[in-house]
Amino acid sequence: MPATDGVEDADAALVAGEPPPSARVPLGRDRIVAAALEFIDTQGLPGLTMRRLGQTLGVEAMSLYRYVPGKEDLLDAVVDSLVSSMTRDSEVLSAPQDGWQDFLQRLAHGVRRVALEHPRAFPLVASRPPEAPWLRPPLRSIEWVEHFLAGLVSEGFDDESAVSGYRAFTSFLLGHLLLEVAGHGADVGPLDALDDGSTQDDGLVNAPTVRRLRASLSEDHDAAEFEEALENLLDRMALIRSEARPTETS
């Protein structure tokens, strides 16, 4: 006799006002978005299909449309979930406490952490068209931008400096994280005919410098370079700030 698949808990669950504990969860938008992110993380973005996504949820593709307006909106929702998973980190979200440099350091590392956790999904954050042109990836939410700008202003930046800091900070994050993540198996084309890391001398006959430096080119210094470029950016922003408020040079 087969096990009675947990249906006997239904009444207790109803009494408790909760959904049935380990019973068949009735899909729901959040579960779909989470499954989509999981899919991208493991199978890559090009493989994501409404039909295949339904399959991983034990459901036909058409069922998804009861919770999500379409594939484009699903991808936007995945981006939102990534962006707010950055925000949820209280280390990152909190207002400046040990100065604006520490504030931006925590911000930058919080974003970097999420990017490295989802190397194949992070490019979505960069490539989806933002809802407003001044919502610059990867800080793609009004909450983020508000947090950033209000943080800087509260730390003595004038309006113009805060905005130019926002621009410089986002450019910095996007360039560094996109390239770092690209080295960690971010694909776009479906054909994964990737070499073992060292392309043979095939096309390098006319590139003696590249051939000579190939080993050094393949070394991973991402963390250190991120740190150094970030420090440099902060130094640059310190100049902008002190130009605006010539008194304090904290």
Added chain:
Amino acid sequence: MPATDGVEDADAALVAGEPPPSARVPLGRDRIVAAALEFIDTQGLPGLTMRRLGQTLGVEAMSLYRYVPGKEDLLDAVVDSLVSSMTRDSEVLSAPQDGWQDFLQRLAHGVRRVALEHPRAFPLVASRPPEAPWLRPPLRSIEWVEHFLAGLVSEGFDDESAVSGYRAFTSFLLGHLLLEVAGHGADVGPLDALDDGSTQDDGLVNAPTVRRLRASLSEDHDAAEFEEALENLLDRMALIRSEARPTETS
């Protein structure tokens, strides 16, 4: 009587060893790649379809497969054509003459020029998986990397500094150009329901700083910011260089 559509030139053309002047051009890979780029420039990447592309060339989709192995390869070819259109510029391609800073300035502006000429296609350069992990966008060809590294080494950078300069330079270019281009109508999703530039106060009730700075956030200072960030990068690289060769501080 209808005009004889230029067929009478056929013999002359054959004698000259050239294809018939204004007769029906027999497709050919280059023409297809150029048409694809044109399509992306005008209609956007998401609209590009083998079938629609064939249509713009007056041909059925299947004909394309005689010249291009598939859509993925087509997109790679479009990227290659963009990348080498950067190289073709002799201003950009030439070896260092007025010092390495001028050399990198010309490089950076050459890449930026191409990016701004093809705002909707440029993101492809960033998102297609490179054939080698050390081919960092947007300098996505061995020729580019060779040119860059050899240029720096010839100007007194040691190997390690040249490589770290390459990393910093590509991160800088990618971040800045991707964000600049995103402001110039680079779409990814097919739905172009873009606002007129100023999102209404809809979601800005909880973002007072963003609302206050909205005008300033929407101003376009891309050119000046690019310049300033580039100068700063070059200064940083000058430090790296002089650490390696403590004698000259050109």
Added chain:
DNA sequence: ACCTGAACACCGTTCAAGT
């Protein structure tokens, strides 16, 4: 030699119909 018709497998999406 160059192009196409017809076909295949797979998409995203809709909607009336099932339970």
Added chain:
DNA sequence: ACCTGAACACCGTTCAAGT
């Protein structure tokens, strides 16, 4: 209330067949 079968329009791609 929630899911599905069947269908539609549209993909990328192959291949035997046309000219």
